[in-house]
Amino acid sequence: xxxxxxxxxxxxxxxxxxxxxxxxxxxxxxxxxxxxxxxxxxxxxxxxxxxxxxxxxxxxxxxxxxxxxxxxxxxxxxxxxxxxxxxxxxxxxxxxxxxxxxxxxxxxxxxxxxxxxxxxxxxxxxxxxxxxxxxxxxxxxxxxxxxxxxxxxxxxxxxxxxxxxxxxxxxxxxxxxxxxxxxxxxxxxxxxxxxxxxxxxxxxxxxxxxxxxxxxxxxxxxxxxxxxxxxxxxxxxxxxxxxxxxxxxxxxxxxxxxxxxxxxxxxxxxxxxxxxxxxxxxxxxxxxxxxxxxxxxxxxxxxxxxx
Amino acid sequence: xxxxxxxxxxxxxxxxxxxxxxxxxxxxxxxxxxxxxxxxxxxxxxxxxxxxxxxxxxxxxxxxxxxxxxxxxxxxxxxxxxxxxxxxxxxxxxxxxxxxxxxxxxxxxxxxxxxxxxxxxxxxxxxxxxxxxxxxxxxxxxxxxxxxxxxxxxxxxxxxxxxxxxxxxxxxxxxxxxxxxxxxxxxxxxxxxxxxxxxxxxxxxxxxxxxxxxxxxxxxxxxxxxxxxxxxxxxxxxxxxxx
Numbered sequence: 062x063x064x065x066x067x068x069x070x071x072x073x074x075x076x077x078x079x080x081x082x083x084x085x086x087x088x089x090x091x092x093x094x095x096x097x098x099x100x101x102x103x104x105x106x107x108x109x110x111x112x113x114x115x116x117x118x119x120x121x122x123x124x125x126x127x128x129x130x131x132x133x134x135x136x137x138x139x140x141x142x143x144x145x146x147x148x149x150x151x152x153x154x155x156x157x158x159x160x161x162x163x164x165x166x167x168x169x170x171x172x173x174x175x176x177x178x179x180x181x182x183x184x185x186x187x188x189x190x191x192x193x194x195x196x197x198x199x200x201x202x203x204x205x206x207x208x209x210x211x212x213x214x215x216x217x218x219x220x221x222x223x224x225x226x227x228x229x230x231x232x233x234x235x236x237x238x239x240x241x242x243x244x245x246x247x248x249x250x251x252x253x254x255x256x257x258x259x260x261x262x263x264x265x266x267x268x269x270x271x272x273x274x275x276x277x278x279x280x281x282x283x284x285x286x287x288x289x290x291x292x293x294x295x296x297x298x299x300x301x302x303x304x305x306x307x308x309x310x311x312x313x314x315x316x317x318x319x320x321x322x323x324x325x326x327x328x329x330x331x332x333x334x335x336x337x338x339x340x341x342x343x344x345x346x347x348x349x350x351x352x353x354x355x356x357x358x359x360x361x362x363x364x365x366x367x368x
Numbered sequence: 369x370x371x372x373x374x375x376x377x378x379x380x381x382x383x384x385x386x387x388x389x390x391x392x393x394x395x396x397x398x399x400x401x402x403x404x405x406x407x408x409x410x411x412x413x414x415x416x417x418x419x420x421x422x423x424x425x426x427x428x429x430x431x432x433x434x435x436x437x438x439x440x441x442x443x444x445x446x447x448x449x450x451x452x453x454x455x456x457x458x459x460x461x462x463x464x465x466x467x468x469x470x471x472x473x474x475x476x477x478x479x480x481x482x483x484x485x486x487x488x489x490x491x492x493x494x495x496x497x498x499x500x501x502x503x504x505x506x507x508x509x510x511x512x513x514x515x516x517x518x519x520x521x522x523x524x525x526x527x528x529x530x531x532x533x534x535x536x537x538x539x540x541x542x543x544x545x546x547x548x549x550x551x552x553x554x555x556x557x558x559x560x561x562x563x564x565x566x567x568x569x570x571x572x573x574x575x576x577x578x579x580x581x582x583x584x585x586x587x588x589x590x591x592x593x594x595x596x597x598x599x600x601x602x603x604x605x606x607x608x609x610x611x
Binding site for chain 1: 421422440441444445476478479480481482484485490495498502513514515516517518519520522523526527530531532533534538541542553557560561564565566568574576577578579581582583585586589590593
Protein backbone atom coordinates (compact mmCIF):
# COMPACT_ATOMS: atom_id res chain seq x y z
CA UNK A 62 0.00 0.00 0.00
CA UNK A 63 2.81 2.45 0.82
CA UNK A 64 4.33 1.82 -2.58
CA UNK A 65 1.07 2.85 -4.17
CA UNK A 66 0.87 6.05 -2.16
CA UNK A 67 4.38 7.11 -3.07
CA UNK A 68 3.53 7.16 -6.76
CA UNK A 69 2.40 10.37 -8.39
CA UNK A 70 -1.34 10.30 -9.02
CA UNK A 71 -2.15 9.80 -12.70
CA UNK A 72 -3.34 12.64 -14.88
CA UNK A 73 -7.08 12.69 -15.51
CA UNK A 74 -8.38 13.16 -19.04
CA UNK A 75 -12.08 14.04 -18.78
CA UNK A 76 -12.99 14.09 -22.47
CA UNK A 77 -15.65 16.28 -24.04
CA UNK A 78 -18.65 14.31 -22.84
CA UNK A 79 -17.85 14.59 -19.15
CA UNK A 80 -17.81 18.35 -19.41
CA UNK A 81 -20.97 18.28 -21.50
CA UNK A 82 -23.82 15.78 -21.58
CA UNK A 83 -22.11 13.45 -19.11
CA UNK A 84 -21.73 16.05 -16.37
CA UNK A 85 -23.30 13.69 -13.82
CA UNK A 86 -20.51 11.17 -14.51
CA UNK A 87 -17.85 13.83 -13.91
CA UNK A 88 -19.40 15.14 -10.70
CA UNK A 89 -20.15 11.73 -9.20
CA UNK A 90 -16.77 10.40 -10.35
CA UNK A 91 -14.88 13.17 -8.57
CA UNK A 92 -17.05 12.58 -5.51
CA UNK A 93 -16.15 8.90 -5.45
CA UNK A 94 -12.42 9.48 -6.03
CA UNK A 95 -12.38 12.09 -3.27
CA UNK A 96 -14.16 9.75 -0.87
CA UNK A 97 -11.76 6.91 -1.68
CA UNK A 98 -8.75 9.17 -1.19
CA UNK A 99 -7.39 8.76 -4.71
CA UNK A 100 -8.07 12.13 -6.36
CA UNK A 101 -6.71 12.85 -9.82
CA UNK A 102 -5.26 15.95 -11.42
CA UNK A 103 -7.08 17.11 -14.50
CA UNK A 104 -5.34 17.83 -17.80
CA UNK A 105 -6.40 21.46 -18.00
CA UNK A 106 -6.25 22.44 -21.67
CA UNK A 107 -7.27 19.09 -23.04
CA UNK A 108 -8.85 18.65 -26.46
CA UNK A 109 -11.17 16.08 -28.01
CA UNK A 110 -9.46 12.74 -28.60
CA UNK A 111 -11.10 12.12 -31.97
CA UNK A 112 -12.99 9.03 -30.75
CA UNK A 113 -13.57 6.51 -33.55
CA UNK A 114 -14.81 9.08 -36.06
CA UNK A 115 -11.81 11.22 -36.97
CA UNK A 116 -9.65 8.29 -38.08
CA UNK A 117 -12.07 7.67 -40.93
CA UNK A 118 -11.56 11.21 -42.17
CA UNK A 119 -7.84 11.62 -41.56
CA UNK A 120 -5.62 8.96 -39.96
CA UNK A 121 -2.93 11.51 -39.16
CA UNK A 122 -5.19 14.03 -37.45
CA UNK A 123 -6.58 11.07 -35.49
CA UNK A 124 -3.08 10.58 -34.02
CA UNK A 125 -2.26 14.23 -33.37
CA UNK A 126 -5.47 14.87 -31.39
CA UNK A 127 -4.87 12.20 -28.70
CA UNK A 128 -1.10 12.72 -28.79
CA UNK A 129 -1.57 16.33 -27.70
CA UNK A 130 -3.40 15.16 -24.56
CA UNK A 131 -0.80 12.50 -23.79
CA UNK A 132 1.94 15.09 -24.25
CA UNK A 133 0.21 17.47 -21.83
CA UNK A 134 -0.01 14.67 -19.27
CA UNK A 135 3.70 13.95 -19.64
CA UNK A 136 4.41 17.66 -19.27
CA UNK A 137 2.59 17.52 -15.93
CA UNK A 138 5.13 14.85 -15.00
CA UNK A 139 2.62 11.99 -15.03
CA UNK A 140 3.19 8.60 -16.59
CA UNK A 141 -0.40 7.39 -16.32
CA UNK A 142 -3.53 8.84 -17.82
CA UNK A 143 -6.94 7.88 -16.47
CA UNK A 144 -9.97 8.31 -18.70
CA UNK A 145 -13.66 7.84 -17.97
CA UNK A 146 -14.98 7.22 -21.47
CA UNK A 147 -14.49 4.05 -23.49
CA UNK A 148 -14.13 6.05 -26.69
CA UNK A 149 -11.34 8.16 -25.20
CA UNK A 150 -9.66 5.03 -23.86
CA UNK A 151 -9.69 3.53 -27.34
CA UNK A 152 -8.39 6.63 -29.02
CA UNK A 153 -5.63 7.44 -26.52
CA UNK A 154 -4.46 3.83 -26.28
CA UNK A 155 -4.50 3.48 -30.05
CA UNK A 156 -2.36 6.61 -30.47
CA UNK A 157 -0.03 5.44 -27.72
CA UNK A 158 0.52 2.22 -29.62
CA UNK A 159 1.06 3.96 -32.96
CA UNK A 160 3.49 6.46 -31.43
CA UNK A 161 5.78 3.65 -30.25
CA UNK A 162 7.04 3.77 -33.83
CA UNK A 163 9.78 6.42 -34.02
CA UNK A 164 8.97 7.52 -37.56
CA UNK A 165 5.31 8.12 -36.69
CA UNK A 166 6.32 9.81 -33.44
CA UNK A 167 8.63 12.32 -35.05
CA UNK A 168 6.01 13.12 -37.70
CA UNK A 169 3.34 13.69 -35.05
CA UNK A 170 5.65 15.63 -32.74
CA UNK A 171 6.56 17.99 -35.55
CA UNK A 172 2.87 18.85 -35.95
CA UNK A 173 2.39 19.18 -32.19
CA UNK A 174 5.26 21.65 -31.87
CA UNK A 175 3.97 23.62 -34.86
CA UNK A 176 0.68 23.90 -33.02
CA UNK A 177 2.33 25.13 -29.82
CA UNK A 178 1.97 21.87 -27.87
CA UNK A 179 4.75 19.90 -26.20
CA UNK A 180 6.16 16.84 -27.95
CA UNK A 181 5.33 13.34 -26.75
CA UNK A 182 7.94 10.69 -26.02
CA UNK A 183 5.55 7.76 -26.16
CA UNK A 184 5.69 6.62 -22.55
CA UNK A 185 2.34 6.94 -20.84
CA UNK A 186 -0.03 4.25 -19.69
CA UNK A 187 -3.71 4.76 -20.39
CA UNK A 188 -6.26 3.30 -18.02
CA UNK A 189 -10.02 3.39 -17.53
CA UNK A 190 -11.30 4.99 -14.32
CA UNK A 191 -13.03 1.71 -13.40
CA UNK A 192 -9.77 -0.19 -13.61
CA UNK A 193 -8.05 2.60 -11.70
CA UNK A 194 -10.47 2.41 -8.77
CA UNK A 195 -10.40 -1.37 -8.77
CA UNK A 196 -6.61 -1.67 -8.80
CA UNK A 197 -5.77 1.28 -6.50
CA UNK A 198 -8.54 0.93 -3.93
CA UNK A 199 -9.94 -2.52 -4.49
CA UNK A 200 -13.07 -4.21 -3.25
CA UNK A 201 -12.06 -4.05 0.41
CA UNK A 202 -11.32 -0.34 0.27
CA UNK A 203 -14.65 0.40 -1.38
CA UNK A 204 -16.59 -1.75 1.09
CA UNK A 205 -15.05 0.16 3.99
CA UNK A 206 -16.57 3.42 2.68
CA UNK A 207 -20.11 2.18 2.15
CA UNK A 208 -22.57 3.93 4.47
CA UNK A 209 -25.85 3.15 2.77
CA UNK A 210 -25.56 -0.18 0.93
CA UNK A 211 -27.60 -0.65 -2.26
CA UNK A 212 -29.39 -3.48 -0.49
CA UNK A 213 -31.85 -5.43 -2.60
CA UNK A 214 -31.23 -3.49 -5.80
CA UNK A 215 -30.53 -5.72 -8.79
CA UNK A 216 -28.02 -4.16 -11.17
CA UNK A 217 -26.99 -5.24 -14.66
CA UNK A 218 -23.34 -4.27 -15.23
CA UNK A 219 -22.90 -2.94 -18.75
CA UNK A 220 -19.31 -2.40 -19.94
CA UNK A 221 -19.79 -1.65 -23.61
CA UNK A 222 -17.43 -2.42 -26.42
CA UNK A 223 -14.22 -0.44 -26.13
CA UNK A 224 -13.51 -0.89 -22.41
CA UNK A 225 -10.99 -3.69 -22.90
CA UNK A 226 -10.96 -3.95 -26.67
CA UNK A 227 -8.64 -4.36 -28.35
CA UNK A 228 -6.46 -5.82 -25.59
CA UNK A 229 -3.41 -5.16 -27.72
CA UNK A 230 -3.74 -1.45 -26.89
CA UNK A 231 -5.62 -1.36 -23.61
CA UNK A 232 -3.35 -3.94 -21.98
CA UNK A 233 -6.31 -5.88 -20.62
CA UNK A 234 -5.32 -9.29 -19.33
CA UNK A 235 -1.60 -8.49 -19.53
CA UNK A 236 -1.17 -9.00 -15.76
CA UNK A 237 -3.32 -10.41 -12.94
CA UNK A 238 -4.39 -6.97 -11.71
CA UNK A 239 -5.68 -5.95 -15.14
CA UNK A 240 -9.18 -6.56 -16.40
CA UNK A 241 -10.06 -9.87 -18.03
CA UNK A 242 -10.70 -9.03 -21.70
CA UNK A 243 -12.97 -12.03 -22.30
CA UNK A 244 -15.19 -11.75 -19.24
CA UNK A 245 -14.75 -8.40 -17.51
CA UNK A 246 -15.73 -8.29 -13.84
CA UNK A 247 -14.36 -5.14 -12.17
CA UNK A 248 -17.70 -3.33 -12.33
CA UNK A 249 -19.41 -6.39 -10.83
CA UNK A 250 -16.87 -6.40 -7.99
CA UNK A 251 -17.26 -2.71 -7.15
CA UNK A 252 -21.06 -2.73 -7.25
CA UNK A 253 -21.16 -5.86 -5.15
CA UNK A 254 -18.91 -4.12 -2.63
CA UNK A 255 -21.55 -1.38 -2.57
CA UNK A 256 -24.12 -3.95 -1.48
CA UNK A 257 -26.04 -4.31 -4.74
CA UNK A 258 -27.19 -7.62 -6.18
CA UNK A 259 -25.10 -7.83 -9.34
CA UNK A 260 -26.05 -9.98 -12.30
CA UNK A 261 -22.63 -11.49 -12.92
CA UNK A 262 -23.90 -13.51 -15.86
CA UNK A 263 -25.49 -10.54 -17.61
CA UNK A 264 -25.10 -11.64 -21.21
CA UNK A 265 -25.04 -8.20 -22.82
CA UNK A 266 -22.05 -7.00 -20.76
CA UNK A 267 -19.81 -6.21 -23.70
CA UNK A 268 -22.33 -5.99 -26.51
CA UNK A 269 -21.98 -2.89 -28.64
CA UNK A 270 -24.61 -0.22 -27.89
CA UNK A 271 -24.58 1.16 -31.43
CA UNK A 272 -23.51 4.53 -30.06
CA UNK A 273 -20.98 5.03 -32.85
CA UNK A 274 -23.92 5.43 -35.19
CA UNK A 275 -26.36 6.91 -32.68
CA UNK A 276 -27.57 9.44 -35.23
CA UNK A 277 -26.50 8.00 -38.56
CA UNK A 278 -27.95 4.50 -38.28
CA UNK A 279 -31.05 4.50 -36.09
CA UNK A 280 -32.06 0.96 -37.00
CA UNK A 281 -28.82 -0.38 -35.49
CA UNK A 282 -28.51 1.98 -32.53
CA UNK A 283 -32.11 1.52 -31.45
CA UNK A 284 -31.85 -2.23 -32.01
CA UNK A 285 -28.75 -2.63 -29.87
CA UNK A 286 -30.00 -0.34 -27.10
CA UNK A 287 -33.24 -2.30 -27.00
CA UNK A 288 -31.45 -5.64 -26.91
CA UNK A 289 -29.30 -4.54 -23.96
CA UNK A 290 -32.40 -3.40 -22.07
CA UNK A 291 -34.20 -6.58 -23.06
CA UNK A 292 -31.38 -8.73 -21.72
CA UNK A 293 -31.48 -6.69 -18.51
CA UNK A 294 -35.21 -7.30 -18.23
CA UNK A 295 -34.84 -11.02 -18.91
CA UNK A 296 -32.18 -11.32 -16.22
CA UNK A 297 -34.36 -9.38 -13.78
CA UNK A 298 -32.32 -6.19 -13.49
CA UNK A 299 -33.89 -3.06 -12.06
CA UNK A 300 -31.05 -0.72 -12.99
CA UNK A 301 -28.40 -0.81 -15.71
CA UNK A 302 -24.99 0.50 -14.66
CA UNK A 303 -22.76 2.02 -17.36
CA UNK A 304 -19.14 3.07 -17.52
CA UNK A 305 -19.20 5.11 -20.72
CA UNK A 306 -21.00 8.40 -21.47
CA UNK A 307 -21.62 7.41 -25.08
CA UNK A 308 -23.31 4.17 -24.06
CA UNK A 309 -25.32 5.90 -21.35
CA UNK A 310 -26.54 8.70 -23.59
CA UNK A 311 -27.19 6.44 -26.57
CA UNK A 312 -29.35 4.01 -24.60
CA UNK A 313 -31.29 6.80 -22.90
CA UNK A 314 -31.71 8.82 -26.04
CA UNK A 315 -33.47 5.95 -27.78
CA UNK A 316 -36.08 5.46 -25.03
CA UNK A 317 -38.95 6.99 -27.02
CA UNK A 318 -38.22 4.85 -30.06
CA UNK A 319 -37.74 1.70 -27.97
CA UNK A 320 -41.06 2.31 -26.26
CA UNK A 321 -42.77 2.63 -29.63
CA UNK A 322 -41.08 -0.35 -31.24
CA UNK A 323 -40.75 -2.84 -28.39
CA UNK A 324 -42.96 -1.65 -25.55
CA UNK A 325 -42.42 0.22 -22.30
CA UNK A 326 -41.66 -2.89 -20.22
CA UNK A 327 -38.10 -2.87 -21.60
CA UNK A 328 -37.31 0.53 -20.17
CA UNK A 329 -35.49 0.81 -16.88
CA UNK A 330 -33.27 3.42 -15.28
CA UNK A 331 -29.70 3.63 -16.56
CA UNK A 332 -27.00 5.23 -14.41
CA UNK A 333 -23.25 5.72 -14.34
CA UNK A 334 -21.55 3.35 -11.92
CA UNK A 335 -20.03 6.31 -10.07
CA UNK A 336 -23.53 7.64 -9.37
CA UNK A 337 -24.45 4.32 -7.76
CA UNK A 338 -21.21 4.30 -5.77
CA UNK A 339 -21.81 7.89 -4.59
CA UNK A 340 -25.26 6.82 -3.37
CA UNK A 341 -23.76 3.90 -1.48
CA UNK A 342 -21.17 6.25 0.06
CA UNK A 343 -24.05 8.15 1.64
CA UNK A 344 -24.50 10.97 -0.88
CA UNK A 345 -28.02 12.10 -1.72
CA UNK A 346 -29.86 11.38 -4.95
CA UNK A 347 -29.54 15.06 -5.74
CA UNK A 348 -25.80 15.21 -5.05
CA UNK A 349 -25.20 12.19 -7.28
CA UNK A 350 -27.09 14.11 -10.00
CA UNK A 351 -29.34 11.17 -10.78
CA UNK A 352 -31.94 13.61 -12.08
CA UNK A 353 -29.59 14.50 -14.94
CA UNK A 354 -30.14 11.12 -16.60
CA UNK A 355 -32.95 11.06 -19.13
CA UNK A 356 -34.08 7.66 -17.82
CA UNK A 357 -34.78 9.25 -14.40
CA UNK A 358 -33.05 6.91 -11.95
CA UNK A 359 -33.74 9.60 -9.32
CA UNK A 360 -37.41 8.57 -9.23
CA UNK A 361 -36.48 4.91 -8.84
CA UNK A 362 -34.03 5.48 -5.98
CA UNK A 363 -36.34 7.90 -4.16
CA UNK A 364 -39.02 5.21 -4.30
CA UNK A 365 -36.54 2.81 -2.74
CA UNK A 366 -36.02 5.15 0.17
CA UNK A 367 -32.81 6.88 -0.80
CA UNK A 368 -32.86 10.52 0.35
CA UNK B 369 -20.82 -16.78 -55.91
CA UNK B 370 -18.81 -18.86 -58.41
CA UNK B 371 -15.72 -20.79 -57.35
CA UNK B 372 -12.72 -18.53 -57.80
CA UNK B 373 -9.04 -19.01 -57.21
CA UNK B 374 -6.55 -16.27 -57.44
CA UNK B 375 -4.12 -18.27 -59.58
CA UNK B 376 -6.83 -18.82 -62.16
CA UNK B 377 -7.40 -15.16 -62.40
CA UNK B 378 -3.86 -14.02 -62.75
CA UNK B 379 -2.24 -16.64 -64.97
CA UNK B 380 -3.26 -16.64 -68.58
CA UNK B 381 -3.55 -19.67 -70.75
CA UNK B 382 -0.92 -20.04 -73.44
CA UNK B 383 -2.30 -18.83 -76.74
CA UNK B 384 -2.42 -20.84 -79.93
CA UNK B 385 -1.26 -24.45 -80.29
CA UNK B 386 -0.34 -26.29 -77.09
CA UNK B 387 1.80 -29.41 -77.45
CA UNK B 388 2.65 -31.44 -74.34
CA UNK B 389 5.09 -34.38 -74.77
CA UNK B 390 4.42 -34.39 -78.47
CA UNK B 391 0.66 -34.54 -78.04
CA UNK B 392 -1.46 -31.70 -79.31
CA UNK B 393 -3.82 -30.68 -76.48
CA UNK B 394 -4.89 -27.34 -77.87
CA UNK B 395 -8.34 -26.24 -76.93
CA UNK B 396 -9.29 -29.15 -74.66
CA UNK B 397 -7.45 -29.33 -71.36
CA UNK B 398 -8.26 -25.88 -70.06
CA UNK B 399 -11.41 -24.81 -71.79
CA UNK B 400 -13.57 -25.43 -68.73
CA UNK B 401 -11.73 -22.72 -66.86
CA UNK B 402 -13.47 -19.98 -68.80
CA UNK B 403 -16.78 -20.71 -67.24
CA UNK B 404 -15.32 -20.67 -63.74
CA UNK B 405 -13.79 -17.23 -63.93
CA UNK B 406 -16.26 -14.41 -63.72
CA UNK B 407 -14.94 -11.13 -65.05
CA UNK B 408 -13.74 -8.61 -64.18
CA UNK B 409 -11.09 -8.86 -61.49
CA UNK B 410 -9.10 -5.84 -60.50
CA UNK B 411 -5.82 -6.37 -58.64
CA UNK B 412 -5.66 -2.60 -58.34
CA UNK B 413 -8.16 -2.70 -55.46
CA UNK B 414 -5.89 -4.64 -53.11
CA UNK B 415 -2.96 -2.55 -54.25
CA UNK B 416 -4.80 0.66 -53.43
CA UNK B 417 -6.09 -0.54 -50.05
CA UNK B 418 -2.74 -1.78 -48.79
CA UNK B 419 -1.12 1.55 -49.63
CA UNK B 420 -3.53 3.46 -47.41
CA UNK B 421 -2.45 4.31 -43.86
CA UNK B 422 -5.19 2.14 -42.35
CA UNK B 423 -5.19 -0.62 -44.96
CA UNK B 424 -1.69 -2.03 -44.53
CA UNK B 425 -2.83 -5.18 -42.70
CA UNK B 426 -5.06 -6.40 -45.56
CA UNK B 427 -2.56 -9.01 -46.72
CA UNK B 428 -2.21 -10.55 -43.26
CA UNK B 429 -5.74 -11.93 -43.51
CA UNK B 430 -5.89 -15.71 -43.80
CA UNK B 431 -9.66 -15.92 -44.18
CA UNK B 432 -10.28 -17.85 -40.98
CA UNK B 433 -13.57 -16.02 -40.39
CA UNK B 434 -13.09 -15.29 -36.67
CA UNK B 435 -13.99 -11.65 -37.33
CA UNK B 436 -17.33 -12.53 -38.90
CA UNK B 437 -18.13 -15.14 -36.25
CA UNK B 438 -18.00 -12.47 -33.54
CA UNK B 439 -19.09 -9.45 -35.56
CA UNK B 440 -21.88 -7.68 -33.69
CA UNK B 441 -23.67 -6.68 -36.87
CA UNK B 442 -23.44 -10.15 -38.39
CA UNK B 443 -24.19 -12.19 -35.28
CA UNK B 444 -26.02 -10.03 -32.73
CA UNK B 445 -27.89 -7.73 -35.07
CA UNK B 446 -28.48 -10.49 -37.62
CA UNK B 447 -27.36 -8.59 -40.71
CA UNK B 448 -26.01 -11.73 -42.35
CA UNK B 449 -24.79 -10.02 -45.47
CA UNK B 450 -22.38 -8.02 -43.30
CA UNK B 451 -19.38 -10.33 -43.46
CA UNK B 452 -16.00 -8.68 -42.81
CA UNK B 453 -14.07 -11.81 -43.78
CA UNK B 454 -15.72 -11.73 -47.17
CA UNK B 455 -15.20 -7.98 -47.60
CA UNK B 456 -11.46 -8.52 -47.10
CA UNK B 457 -11.49 -11.48 -49.48
CA UNK B 458 -13.28 -9.56 -52.22
CA UNK B 459 -10.74 -6.76 -51.86
CA UNK B 460 -7.82 -9.21 -51.89
CA UNK B 461 -8.86 -10.89 -55.13
CA UNK B 462 -10.29 -7.68 -56.58
CA UNK B 463 -13.81 -8.93 -57.25
CA UNK B 464 -15.06 -5.55 -58.25
CA UNK B 465 -18.55 -6.51 -59.35
CA UNK B 466 -19.39 -8.24 -56.05
CA UNK B 467 -17.77 -5.46 -53.98
CA UNK B 468 -20.02 -2.94 -55.64
CA UNK B 469 -22.99 -5.12 -54.73
CA UNK B 470 -22.12 -5.42 -51.02
CA UNK B 471 -20.49 -1.96 -50.88
CA UNK B 472 -23.56 -0.13 -49.56
CA UNK B 473 -23.30 -2.24 -46.37
CA UNK B 474 -19.72 -1.39 -45.38
CA UNK B 475 -20.47 1.89 -43.64
CA UNK B 476 -22.61 0.16 -41.02
CA UNK B 477 -19.52 -1.15 -39.17
CA UNK B 478 -19.74 0.29 -35.65
CA UNK B 479 -16.00 0.00 -34.87
CA UNK B 480 -16.76 -2.11 -31.79
CA UNK B 481 -13.37 -3.74 -32.36
CA UNK B 482 -14.31 -7.27 -31.42
CA UNK B 483 -12.80 -8.40 -34.73
CA UNK B 484 -9.53 -6.55 -34.09
CA UNK B 485 -9.39 -8.04 -30.59
CA UNK B 486 -9.87 -11.59 -31.83
CA UNK B 487 -8.01 -11.65 -35.14
CA UNK B 488 -5.20 -14.22 -34.81
CA UNK B 489 -3.25 -12.55 -37.59
CA UNK B 490 -3.29 -9.00 -36.29
CA UNK B 491 -5.47 -7.58 -39.04
CA UNK B 492 -7.09 -4.30 -38.01
CA UNK B 493 -10.33 -5.43 -39.53
CA UNK B 494 -12.47 -2.36 -38.83
CA UNK B 495 -9.85 -0.06 -40.28
CA UNK B 496 -9.37 -2.18 -43.42
CA UNK B 497 -13.14 -2.42 -43.92
CA UNK B 498 -13.33 1.37 -43.68
CA UNK B 499 -10.54 1.67 -46.27
CA UNK B 500 -12.33 -0.68 -48.67
CA UNK B 501 -15.42 1.47 -48.17
CA UNK B 502 -13.38 4.56 -48.89
CA UNK B 503 -12.06 2.98 -52.11
CA UNK B 504 -15.59 2.35 -53.30
CA UNK B 505 -16.65 5.87 -52.37
CA UNK B 506 -13.71 7.65 -53.93
CA UNK B 507 -14.03 5.74 -57.18
CA UNK B 508 -17.69 6.70 -57.25
CA UNK B 509 -18.90 3.10 -57.15
CA UNK B 510 -20.85 3.55 -53.92
CA UNK B 511 -22.43 6.84 -52.81
CA UNK B 512 -21.43 8.66 -49.64
CA UNK B 513 -23.09 7.14 -46.56
CA UNK B 514 -24.72 8.74 -43.50
CA UNK B 515 -21.75 7.57 -41.39
CA UNK B 516 -19.30 9.31 -43.74
CA UNK B 517 -21.24 12.52 -43.38
CA UNK B 518 -21.33 12.08 -39.60
CA UNK B 519 -17.56 11.52 -39.44
CA UNK B 520 -16.99 14.71 -41.44
CA UNK B 521 -19.42 16.71 -39.31
CA UNK B 522 -17.75 15.36 -36.14
CA UNK B 523 -14.27 16.22 -37.39
CA UNK B 524 -15.09 19.78 -38.38
CA UNK B 525 -16.95 20.29 -35.09
CA UNK B 526 -13.91 19.17 -33.10
CA UNK B 527 -11.42 21.11 -35.17
CA UNK B 528 -13.39 24.33 -34.69
CA UNK B 529 -12.81 24.64 -30.94
CA UNK B 530 -10.80 21.63 -29.84
CA UNK B 531 -13.68 20.34 -27.75
CA UNK B 532 -16.78 18.69 -29.15
CA UNK B 533 -19.97 20.73 -29.03
CA UNK B 534 -22.45 17.86 -28.79
CA UNK B 535 -25.62 19.88 -29.27
CA UNK B 536 -24.20 21.66 -32.32
CA UNK B 537 -23.11 18.34 -33.84
CA UNK B 538 -26.64 17.03 -33.39
CA UNK B 539 -28.12 20.15 -34.98
CA UNK B 540 -25.79 20.39 -37.97
CA UNK B 541 -25.84 16.68 -38.74
CA UNK B 542 -29.61 16.35 -38.60
CA UNK B 543 -30.02 19.48 -40.71
CA UNK B 544 -27.52 18.13 -43.25
CA UNK B 545 -29.53 14.91 -43.49
CA UNK B 546 -32.65 16.94 -44.19
CA UNK B 547 -34.36 15.81 -40.99
CA UNK B 548 -35.99 18.70 -39.15
CA UNK B 549 -35.58 18.39 -35.38
CA UNK B 550 -38.77 17.17 -33.69
CA UNK B 551 -40.02 20.21 -31.82
CA UNK B 552 -41.42 18.80 -28.58
CA UNK B 553 -38.65 16.27 -27.73
CA UNK B 554 -35.91 18.74 -28.68
CA UNK B 555 -37.39 21.44 -26.46
CA UNK B 556 -37.85 18.94 -23.64
CA UNK B 557 -34.25 17.81 -23.90
CA UNK B 558 -32.97 21.37 -24.29
CA UNK B 559 -34.84 22.41 -21.17
CA UNK B 560 -33.44 19.51 -19.15
CA UNK B 561 -29.92 20.29 -20.32
CA UNK B 562 -30.42 23.96 -19.53
CA UNK B 563 -31.65 23.47 -15.97
CA UNK B 564 -28.85 21.01 -15.23
CA UNK B 565 -26.29 23.47 -16.61
CA UNK B 566 -25.28 21.35 -19.56
CA UNK B 567 -26.43 23.49 -22.46
CA UNK B 568 -23.16 25.15 -23.43
CA UNK B 569 -23.47 25.23 -27.17
CA UNK B 570 -22.94 27.64 -30.07
CA UNK B 571 -21.43 30.88 -28.80
CA UNK B 572 -21.33 29.50 -25.23
CA UNK B 573 -19.46 26.34 -26.17
CA UNK B 574 -16.24 25.53 -24.39
CA UNK B 575 -12.96 25.76 -26.26
CA UNK B 576 -9.44 24.53 -25.64
CA UNK B 577 -7.03 27.24 -24.59
CA UNK B 578 -4.28 27.58 -27.19
CA UNK B 579 -6.40 25.97 -29.90
CA UNK B 580 -5.91 29.01 -32.14
CA UNK B 581 -2.41 27.74 -32.89
CA UNK B 582 -3.30 24.08 -33.24
CA UNK B 583 -6.29 24.52 -35.51
CA UNK B 584 -4.55 25.83 -38.66
CA UNK B 585 -1.99 23.00 -38.40
CA UNK B 586 -4.72 20.37 -38.36
CA UNK B 587 -6.69 22.03 -41.15
CA UNK B 588 -3.53 22.07 -43.26
CA UNK B 589 -3.02 18.38 -42.52
CA UNK B 590 -6.54 17.62 -43.73
CA UNK B 591 -5.91 19.58 -46.90
CA UNK B 592 -2.56 17.85 -47.55
CA UNK B 593 -4.07 14.46 -46.94
CA UNK B 594 -6.90 15.17 -49.33
CA UNK B 595 -4.44 16.23 -52.03
CA UNK B 596 -2.21 13.17 -51.51
CA UNK B 597 -5.20 10.86 -51.77
CA UNK B 598 -6.22 12.37 -55.06
CA UNK B 599 -2.75 11.62 -56.40
CA UNK B 600 -2.75 8.06 -55.06
CA UNK B 601 -2.33 5.49 -57.86
CA UNK B 602 -5.50 3.64 -58.60
CA UNK B 603 -3.75 0.56 -60.02
CA UNK B 604 -4.43 -0.91 -63.43
CA UNK B 605 -7.93 -0.99 -64.86
CA UNK B 606 -9.81 -4.31 -64.78
CA UNK B 607 -8.86 -4.95 -68.42
CA UNK B 608 -5.14 -4.50 -67.74
CA UNK B 609 -5.42 -6.62 -64.64
CA UNK B 610 -6.73 -9.56 -66.59
CA UNK B 611 -3.94 -9.42 -69.08
